[in-house]
Every structure is written in C-alpha cells, then in structure tokens.
Amino acid sequence: MAETAILSALKVLGAALAEEVKSLATSKISDLRSIYANLKLNMNKISTELQVMQGFLNEIETDHPSNESQVAWIKEVQKLANDIEDIVVEFAYLIGNQQFGGKSFYLKKLFKEPKSLIAFKRIASELLEAEERLKNLASIKERWLPTIEKKNEEDSNFSNKYSHNVAVFAHVVDEDHLVGITEDRVKLTKWLNFEELQLSVVSVWGMGGVGKTTLVTSVYKRERKNFDRHAWVSISQSYTPETILWNIISEICRDEKGVTIDATNMDILRLNTTLQNLLGEHKYLIVLDDMWDPKAFLDIRDTLVDNHRGSKIVITSRMAEVANLAPENKRLELKPFSETYSWSLFCRKAFNHEKNHSCPPPLEEWARKIASKCGGLPLAIVSIGVMLSLFEKTESKWRQLFDQLSWQLDNNPSLDPLKNILMLSFKYLPKYLKNCFLYCCLFPEDFLLPRKKLLRLWIAEGFIEQKGRSTLEEVAEGYLMELVNRCMLQVVEKNYFGRVKRCKMHDTLREVAISLCRKENFGLLHEDNKSENADGSTRRLSIINLRETVNHDVCLPKLRTFMSVDNDVSSSPLLSMVFDKSRYLTVLDLVGLPIETVPNAIGDLFNLHYLGLRETKVKCLPKSIKKLQNLQTLDLWLSQIQNLPDGIVELKKLRHLFAEVEVDPTYRSFRTRTGISLPKGIFYLKDLQTIQALESNAMVVRELGNLTQLRSFRIMNVKENHSVELCKSLSKMSFLSFLSINASDEEEILQLEGLNLPQLQKLELRGKLKETILESPLFKISGTSIQSLLLWWSQLQNDPLPSLSHCRNLTRLILKGAYEGQRLIFQEGWFPKLKRLQLDIMPNLIQVEMEQGTMASLEEIWLRELKKLVEVPKGIQHLVSLKWMVCDDMPVLFPSRASHKLFHFTCVVR
Template structure:
C-alpha cells in the first residue's frame, strides 16, 4: 500500500509543478527568488525519486510473509511519502493564495508574520531533509532488502497455493457436511445434463469463501460418469497458458488409456493440437476453478472442440467479468447462507462431538452471535467453528472468544486459510481500488453505504483519477461497480431503474479491511471516548457510538479524515482539537452532531475538500469559509442554515452543494422543504455539478445559465412570471439529469412549456400545471430519457396518463394531488418498464382500470387517501409481476377487498 501514499504525494507534486508561479520571478526580493528556485529543484528531485520507487513497488509483492525486512522498508517509504504529501500540500496552499504584484506584495505580505519568505525557507529545509531520507532509504534497501529475495511481477504464484488447498479439501468434504447447496446443486446438475448438443460454458461465481468450489466439486464428482472424459484444473492468478493445457491433458490422461502422457517438451501449438485431438471425439466436462481473468479462457477457448456431443466447460470465479463468459442463462451467483443454514453448518463444526451437533444451552447466546458475525459465509462458519471446537465449552470462555474474535481472525494460525482466501481478493485488486475498499472499512458494522456519498468521499480523498472526458464522479462510480463485480462489496439496494443505491461490506471482509487499515496506517475505526490511545501519525479516524465528551488529551497532527458516526453529545472540545491540531484535514464529516456553530478557525483547514454538516443545528457559516479554496463538497442538508455568506462564491473548486431546510418532516404540506439563498457570485462557479436547493428570485433564474456543468438541480419558490427566464437558463445545461422545481405556492402555475432537456432522467414538478404542459417538448421529446417522474399539486383536469405514456422508460411514477378527475385508465402497452406506481390525494377519483398488457413490469403499488375509490381497480389481476400493494388512509377496507378476490392472491397487500 506504500505505492498509494507515493501516488498521493506525486499527484500533489505534479499539481505544484504545473501551476503558473512565474509571478515569483518578478519579485524584487532576490532571496525569495533564490529560495523558490531551491524549492523547485527539491520538488523535481523528490518527484523523480518517488516515480522510480513507485515503479519498483508496482512490480513486487509486499505481503509475502517471508520478506519481513522488505515489509519494514515499505512501511518507512509509506511514512515518508505521507510526510512529503503534507509538506507539498502546504506549499501548494501558500503559492495558491499569494498576490505577487510589486506594490501590494510589500504592503500585504512582506511584513506579515510568519511571512512568505519564512514559510518558503521552512518548507525548503523540510523538503531537503525528505530528499536525504529518500536517499538513505534507497541505500538501506541495498543493505537489507536484496531484490533477489523479492518475487516480481508474473513470477509470483504463492497466493494460488491457498486456493489450491481449498480446492483439494473440497474434494474430500462429506456429503452430510454440505449445507444450503440443494437448490444450487439441482440447477447446476440440470445445466450439465441439459440435452443440448452444442458445447457451452457454465459459470459459478461469488465472493471468496462462499462455497463455489465445494458446490462444483460435489456436482462434478456425481456427474462426471456421464461424460467420456473429465478434468479439474485450478487456475492461478499469474497463469501460464502452457501449464494450464498440460494440467488438462494430464488430468484426462489419468483416466484414459493410450493418451500422450509426456507433454514436457511441447510448445503452445503442440499442446493445443494434442488437446484438440483428445477432445475431438469425446463428450467432456472440464472445470476451470478459481479463474481471476477472462483472458485465461479467451486464450484457450479455441482448444475446446465443439463436437456436438453436449460437452461442458464449468468456470468458478469471484469476478462478474469472468462469470460473463457464460451466457446469462448459465450464470449461477452464489449468495451467503441464510440464518438457519448458517447456524446448522456452524453447529456441525463447532459441536461435532455433541449428539445431533446440538449447541449446549449455556453457550447458545454467544455461539449464535459468533455465527451471526460470519454473515452466512461458509468458509468463515467452517473455519471458526472448527477453531472453537477446540476450546472449553463454558459460557465465560465463549464470551471471551466472542470479544476476541477479531484478534483471532488476525492472529490465530488455525484461521489462516480463511484470512488467506480473503486476502487473495484484496491482493488481486487493482491499486486504484485498494484505497477505495479500505475506506469502506471505516464505517460501522452493517452500514448501508450510500453510493453518491461514498463517491464524493473517494474524490475528496484523491483516490479517483481523471479518465478521458468522464467526470470524476463517473470514474468513481466505475470503481464502485468494479468492487461489486469483484465481490468485495454487496449490493444492498437498487433504485427503480437498476442503479446501485446502497451497498455494504460482508462482515468478514470488513474485518479484513479493518485489519489492513490498521496494518497499513490507512485509518482507524475508534469506539473509545479518549484520543490519547490513538497514534499521532493516524491519517484517518472514524469515531462511532460515542455517548460522552471526548477527553482532550489527543494530538493528531497528521490527520486527513475525521468521520463522526452515531454521536449524541455536544463536542466543541473535540472540534477545537481537530481545528487547532489537524491542519491538513481533507474530509470533515460531522453528520448528526448536535452543534449550533462552526468555529471561525475552520478557515485554517486549507486542505479541506469535504465538509459535512448534514442534520446538525448549525444556523450560520463563519465568514472564514471563503478560505477553503480546495472545498469540493459542502453538505448542509437539514441543518438550520438558510443563507450562505458572500465568501462562498470564492470557492472555485466547489462541485456539490446540499442545503435544504426541512420544516415539515412528514412532507405533507406544500412547503415541507425550503431552499437556501446564495450570493450572486456563485453563478460563476464553473465546476459545480449539484445544487440542492436554491430559493428562487428574479436574478437567480437569469444567472443560472452560467452553471453549464450542473447535473442535479433543485429550485424552490418559483413564481409564474419567472418561468420564461428559468426555462432559458435550464436549456443551457447540457448535462442536467435531475431537475426538481417547486412553485411558490399550490396556486402558482409552473409555465415550463418552452423547456426541452433531452438528457433528463429524473423530473420533479411541485405546483399547478396547465393541461398543454403535458404536450410540451419536455414530455413529448425528453420523455424517452425520463426514468423517474414526480408530479405533485398539479391539479390537472384531464387524465394525464395518455400524455405520460410517451415516457416509455419510466420506472418510477408518483402522482400526488396531480389529478382532480374521476377515472384513470392504464391502457395496454403503456409504461412497459414501470416498477413502482404511487397514487395519492386524489379526492375525486372514483374508478381505476388496468387493461391487459399494461405496466407489465410493475412490482410495487402505493395507494393513499383516495377517498372515493371504494373498489379494487378493474383489471388488477393483469398486473402479473406485482409483488406488493400498500394501502394507507383509505375509507374502505381496500386491502380486505383485494385479499378477498382469489384472483389477486399473487401479491401481498399491506394496509396501514
């Protein structure tokens, strides 16, 4: 992980060298020019040294347990790289905030203490010392870390031993020790024996330890007799095609007579021809176990002859990319076991000497908690169960084991196979994903990680690199999907159009992340009320479940990230510690902290990229906020702030602003949320992508057009006479994908007929609409791209569904007080992708009809406060994909009517 620290330092160094600092050269102070010249030389020398060192580290494996001197050397490199990053970040701040014209320079800078010259001299000396330390470390490597002992690049294959051992062990698992595989075994067996003559690929995939090899082994041993020949090959992370082909030939040769046994001297072409000759007339099944790269199969695909004898290739992998080698119908994703199955498997291992593997009653509380921590992962349940079977069966002992479980995962040799299997997944991550994965370990157990927030945090931390014309947010979302596809994160929730909304870490992988965070000095998850036990070199600190004031004994000068989670007490002493001592802070997230003010000293945090004050009681931001020149995200949502200071317009790097005040948490009134007033200068911030939400005024709606990079925008309190200017401004936003507009009150008409946003995906309109609005370009032309639509207080006289049916890609439709008529009809073919429909507060609605073929994908239906609707909608039986119907505040027992109709039993009805 030291290369990550080096990369961070190089990034800042590169930004400094790319800056336009020629103004220094025209200064009349020769000593200042000379000092800067020395700084530039230092920076160039250090950059060159770090680049070479990074290249070296990219080629070697740093986690091999026998290279302890190497690991120690790496830690020293990491520590120095972090120190260099701190130095150059401060230097970047100094040169980015000086004005060097000849007159003002002397007046405003020269006589200020500490002045620029003093700072430059100090930084120059620090860089000089860092350069010396780099050279010393290079010499130290030659003395103590000879490269002959370091495994390099593709020669590294030790890690595959762990996977191979697991694969071998899987072949000897007793049938009655396999739990929770019945359904998957039936599926896999069916695919193997399906009467289709063509050769096809089957993939079984999931996170490490989920039981892929055990399942496939079980089916393979049962079904191989149905094939003329068979082979099982474990693939290494650093593979050689020739070795894979030799292994397949050798495996087949064990069971077949008159086949070539000696392949030692065969080249690639000879191996391929030999294997093709063997397979040409045979029905075969070949298992390629634990494949990490689809290129493996692509390189040998031409070897597998399709002789129309119903041959099969089975691939197991942790990677969705590899699983996609199989057609979609033949991809089997394994999930962790359910709670009952987990308990069964755990007891079979932990209490294998007990009658019927029953858990002794005094141990059940702790045994269940330990099993729960395994989160359904079979390898964890088996490994930990076997370890615990060796301990004394007393309640006090098992309580102690539960408290020490994390330590055992880190240090107990009997859990080595589990740790190694999980480590493989981490070690194989691309270097740009390792930091992102570790960062997820800074959040509490079972946390649901919001996609958008996680992305913004990664960007603030500097983990995300620019790629082509994509925004950093788009690149970061790609990182997130990679971690999901590599089974390092799990999808917890998707939005209605299939995009990941929340994700989470498996508990066992989280323990791995926490361990690595500690080992690599990446960060610390802390649950103590004192800072004194925290190393002063800590870079990232996440504090959770704190119920009392933190003692002020801590000193964290190197701190870059401070996250507060689930904190219940005022903490001005804590903030004083952070502001006074942690001057390099990059991320400060105080969400939910019950503070009422932010210290003016926040302006000293010159490196701050992310400031989170969501759900605090802060009413006013200090004027010093203008000093945060690197700030990218300012999250004030649901705080008490209603106006931003003028200095906010000086934050040129600001990308995301969240600032809404929730005045009615039930969201039942028209003005449940109000926006924020922003100074005029903010309309010239060229990088801003998100504003949620702005209070409208005549100037704002005209100036909005300057914000051409906006992707997500909410504006409130819009008046009818502002509509034309608003439409002109919004039409200049070529990247706008999420738009929310609130009228000034429920009687105000939103005249948006001139608006056309062909890239819009989410649209929310709160206020009266004219009937012709639904025939405007926004719905008729932009409708193809809209996936989520909310119409509230529209008060339309005519059925809006015929016009809205042009929005064929809608997956979410919310109509609240949108229609004052008597009947809604959903015709055949309408809304083919709609998954959620919400209808409420339509007092005149008497009848609803669903024709056969309408809303064929609908899964959820919400109905509330429909006073005149006294019968089940006609044709509801046609909604064959419906899973849930929610009825709230209906005058009749609508749920009972639905349940009483035997044709509607295919979905669940919930009445509130």
C-alpha cells in the same frame, strides 16, 4: 499498500508545481528565486525516485511480505511517502493562504515577509532531508532485501498456495456436512446434463469463501462419469496459457487408462495440437477454477474444440467480468447463506461432538452472535466453527471469544486460510481501487453506504483520477462498480432504474480491511468501547456510535479525514482539537452531531475538500468559510442554515451544494421544505454540478443559465412570472439529469411549455400545471429519457395517463394531488418498464382500472388518501410482476384484507 501512499505523494507533488507555484519564479527577489529553483529541482528528483520505487513495489508482494526486513523497509517507505505528502501540502497551504484575496497583492506581501521566507527555507530543508532518506532506503534495499526475481517466484507461490489449499479443502470435504447448496447443485447439474450438442460455457461466481469450489466439486464428482474425458484445473493469478494447457493435458492423462503423454517440454503449438487430439471426438468436461482474468480463457478458447458432442466448460471466479464469459442464462451467482443455513453449518462445525450437533442452551446467545458475524460466508462459518470447537463450552469463555473475534482473525494461525483467501481478493485489486475499498471500512458494521456520498468522499480524498472527458463522479462510479463486480462490496439496494443506491461491506471482509487499515496507518476507528489509539501519525479517524463525550489529549497534526457517524455527542475536546490543530484536513464530516456553531477557525483548513454538516443544528456559517479555496462539497442538508455568507462565491472549486431546511417532515403539506438564498456571484462558480435547493427570485432565474455544468438541480418558491426566464436558463444545461421545480404555493402555475431537456432522467414538478404541459416538448421529447416522474399538486382536470404513456422508459411514477377527475385507466401496453406506481391525495378518484398487458414490470403500488376509492383497482390480477400493494389512510370499505387471498401479491395496510 505502500505504493498507494506513494501515489498520493506523487499527486500532491504534481499539484505543487502548478500555475500558482510557478508564479514565484518571476519574483525579482533573488532569495525567493533561489529557493524556488531548489524546491522545483528537489521536487522533481523526489518525484522521479518515488516513481522508480513505486515500480519496484509493484513487482514485489507488499501485502504479504516474506520476512521482517521487508516489513520494516516497506513501513519506512510508506512513512516517508506520507511525510513527503505532508511537506508538499504545507507548501501548497502557504502559497494558497498568501494568495487568498488577490494573487498579485498577496504575492507581493509574501515576498516582503521574513516569516514567509523562513517557512519556505524550512520546507526546502525538509525536502532535502526527504531526498536523503529516499537515497538511504534505496541503499538499504540493495543490502538487505531479496532480489526481485526471487520475490516474483515467492509472490506466485503465495497465490498458488492459497488457491490450491481451497481447492484441496473443497475436494476432500465431507458431503454429509454440506448444507445450503441443494438448489444451486440441482441447477448446475441440470445445465451440465442439458442436451445440447454445441460446446457450452457455464460460470459460477461470488466472493471469496462463498463456496464456489465446494459446489462445483460436489457436482463434478457426481457428473464426470457422464463425460468421456474430464479435467479440473486451478487457475492462478500468474497463469500462462502454456501452464493451463499443460495442466489440462496432465489431468486428462491421469484419469485415462492407457493415455500417457509427457507435455513437460512442449511449446505452445505442440500443447495446442496435443490437447485437441486428446479431446478429439470425445464429450468432455473441463473445470477452470478460480479464474481472475477473462483473458485466461480467451487465450485457450480456440484450443477447446467444439466437436458437437455436448461438451461443457465450467468456470468459477470472484469477478463478474469473468462470469460474463458464459451466456446470461448459464451464470450462477452464489450469495452468502441465509441465517438458517448459516446456523446449521455453524453448529455442525462448532458442536461436532454434541448429539445432533445441537448448541448447548447456555451458549446459544453468544454462538448465534458469533455465527452472525460470519455474514453467511461458508468458509468463515467453517473456519470459525472449527476453531471454536476446540475451546471449552462455557458461557464466559464464549462471551470472551465473541469480544476477541477480530483479534482472533488477525492473530490465530488456524484462521489464516480464511484470512488469506479474503486477502487474495484485496491483493489483486488494481492499485486505484485499494484505497477506495479500505475507505469503506471506516463506516460502522452493516452500514449502508450511499453511492453518491461515497463517490464524493473518494473524490475529496484524491482517490479518483481524471479519465478523458468523463467527470470525476463518472470515473468514481466506474470504480464502485468494479468493486461490486469483484464481490468486494455487496449491493443492498438499487434505484428504480437499476443503478446501485446503497451497498455494504461483508462483515468478515470488513474485519480484514480494518486490520489492513491499522497496519498501514490508513485510518482508525473509535467505536463504542472498542477504541483505537490515535496518535500524531493518524491520517484518518472515524468516530462511530459514541454516546458520551470523547476525551482525547492527543494532537493529530497529520489528520486528513475526520468522520462522525451516528453519534450523540454535542461537544468534545477532540472536535475542538480537530478544528484548531489538524490544519490540513481533507474531509470533515459531522453528520448528525447536535452542534450549533462552527468555529471561525474552520477557515484555516485550507486543504478541506469536503465539509459535511448534514442534519446538525448549525444555523449559520462563519465568514471565514470563504478561505476554503479547495472545497468541493458543502453538505448542509437538513441543517438549520437558510442563508450563506457572501464569501461562498469565492469557492471556485465547489462542485456540490446541498442545503434544504425541513418544514413538514410528514410530507402532507404543499411546502415541505425550503431552499436557501445565495449571493449573486454563485452563478460564476463554473464547476457546480449540484444545487439542492435554491430559493427562486428574478435574479436567480436570469443568472442560472451560467451554470452549464449542473447535473442535479432543485429550485423552490418559483412564481408564474419566473417561468419564461427559468425555461431559458435551464435549456442551457445540456448535462442536467435531475430537475425539481417547486411553485411558491398551490395556486401558482408552473408554465414550463418552453422547456426541452432531452437528457433528463428524473423530473419532479410541485405546483399547478396547465393541461397543455403534457403535450409540450418536456413530455413529448424529454419524456423518452425520463425514468422517474413525480407530479405533485398539479390539479389536472383531464386524465394525464394517455399523454404520460409516451414516457415508455418510466420506472417510477408518483401522482400526488395531480388529478381531480374520477377515473384512471391504464391501457394495454402502457408503461412497460414501470416498477413503482403511487397514487396519492386525489379526493375525487372513485375508480382505477388496469387492462391486461399494462405495466408488465410493475412491482409496487402505493395508494394513499384516496377517500372515494372503495374498491381494489379493477384488473389488478393482470399485474403478474406485482409484489406489494401498500394502502395508507384509505376508506374503511376498501377490501384490503381480502386482496392477499385473491391475488398473488402482499397487501400492507397502514
């Protein structure tokens, strides 16, 4: 973990030597020139030293140090890296603060002020001290720490040790105690016995501790007799092709009578030849357990001969990339157990001496809570269940154990195998993913992490690096998918076109992450009564689920992140302290707090990248907001802010602006929300990617075209006479993927025939449309890329479906007040990818018909306020993928209760 602190320090060091800092070198004042020369020299020296130290840390084990001296040394390295980051951030703050309002004017002012000279001399002195500390740490390393060679061996032993322990545990587990794997065992057995002659690969994957090895072992023991030769090999992270081949040969020879081969001193060529001879014309089964890198298989693939005898390779892994070595129809992803299976396995372990393994009634409440904390993870259930079986069976003791569960996981040696298996997943994360992963545990347990917000927070924290021409948001989404594919985050919900919408951390994995956050000073959680003790070194603080005022006298000068999640605290000394004392905050997220004002002191938070006031009661922003020169995200969504101060145009790095005011939370009326009014200069903020939402006027639609980087845009109060200019401006946005246009009222016509956005994915139009719009480029050309389409209050007289059917990639279609006719017919072959269809507020609609072969992928139908539709849509039984039909405010005669008996889907009436 110390290396991630170094990475952060290196980033700010690089930024400190950027253009505005270099301008100091041109000063005619000799004192400043001398200070700058020394600062630049010291920064370069420190940067070089940190890079070398980072290389050393990359080669040793920092997550599981082998002795106390190494623990102490790594902690000092981390502390120094954080201190260096603080010094350089303060340096950048001084420069930026003086430059604000006009670079040349303030630089002249800076050169004349003795206080500034004193501040720069102090920073230069602190950097010199940091350089000396670096040298001292290097000297300590040479005197007291083990050599890299010895540590490399220990690191390898760590990985092999715990991988081996899991494999041994799985091999000796009593099959009578196996629960919840029957279905997966049948599927895997079927694949192994499938009568195909060519060599085939099967993969079983899932998070650490989910039971991959246990399942495969169970099948392997039963089915290996059907193969002439077989081998089970555990693949360590530090594998070599020679080691894998040697282990396979050794396993085959151990189980085959009369076959004796000493492969100890063979080179790679002889190992290849020997294994190929052993496999020969035999039908074989090889299990490659716990593989971390697909290259481990690719390196030996050519040696595993395809002799057309029906041989099988089974690979287990925690990574989707490795699982993809098998064809799609031979990949088995293991999920955590259901509540029923979890409880059954828990009782078998925790109450192994009770009759039928039944839970004593006085303990059931706390036993179920403890079992639930395991999150369906078999290894956690078994480990914690066995631990609990040793404690006395009293209600008070088990209540105490539930309260101490996090502590037990961190400190009880009997739970070390569980903790270490989960730690392996973290240990082998690439460096660039470690901070991203740890950040996720700063949210409440079972919190659904919204993809877009999480990516913006990672960017604000500086975790995301630029890669080629990709945006930071695109790189961040790649990081998120890596964590998902490594089973470090669980996908809870996808949107209608397959992208992750919300994800969560597994409870047990989150406990491990919280422990790491605490030890590495990454961040602290203050949650209900389970308070962490923040101090002057705390860098991230998350306040969760508090209902009473938080009293903290501690000063947090090094704080970089302050987040409030699901709180009900209107004011707090802690919050005031953050505004006044934590000057170098990067993230300030106060979502949902019932605060009404933002202090003027917020302008002093020069390092602020993310400001979240979502769903607060704030009505206006102070003028000092213009001083937040590093601000990237300003989230005012559903606050009470309708106008922004003119100084907003000074925020040159702003990327995302959210500001809507809710008018009608029922969504029944035409105008449910309003946008905000922005000053003219906003259209020169070239980095803007998101604006939701903006109130339209003649100036807005004319200047809008300057924002060529926009990806997501919602505009309100559009009038018919704005249409031509609006289409011209929008057509300049070559990256726009989400567009929402809202007319000023129900009778205002949106004339968008001139709009062509071939990259558009989501389109929302709220307002009256002419029939010709459906034959315009917006639907004929852009329609091929549109995946989500919402037409509200369009008042179309003709059936829109024939024209919309050209949008073959649609996954969601919502028609609300969009059609005034009587019949809608969905013809064969239309909307092949559609998953959700919503028909809403069409007072004249009397019939909906669905031909066989239409909407082949449809999963949901929502019917709302269709006053004359008294019959179930004709042909609905043809929709074989349909899961739900939701009926809301439909006629009394609508036979909804009968539909679930007649058809294969569930009907919900509200």
